[in-house]
Amino acid sequence: MEVPPNDLPARIGETGESLDWGAQLDLVERALEEVEASLVRLDDGTYATCEVCSVRIDETVLEAAPTTSRCPDHS
Numbered sequence: 001m002e003v004p005p006n007d008l009p010a011r012i013g014e015t016g017e018s019l020d021w022g023a024q025l026d027l028v029e030r031a032l033e034e035v036e037a038s039l040v041r042l043d044d045g046t047y048a049t050c051e052v053c054s055v056r057i058d059e060t061v062l063e064a065a066p067t068t069s070r071c072p073d074h075s
């Protein structure tokens with residue numbers, strides 16, 4: 001099963017203890033990449049808009065998943 005990118009920080013907390021170090025490092029690196037991508041989107045003004053349909057992403061969604069780049073319809 002593929003992990004939705006938006007769930008990564010939550011999954012690190014939930015499953016961290018049962019993963020080996022390589023898998024944990026992989027999750028952390030992917031989470032870091034998402035944060036860096038979010039910072040780029042903040043810079044170019046596309047943060048909080050869906051990368052698929054360009055709709056404004058709801059604040060409650062962003063609070064739950066600050067690094068999301070897609071609206072609930074496309075996540």
Ligand SMILES: [Zn+2]
Pocket residue numbers: 050051052053054055070071072073074
């Ligand atoms: Zn969308």
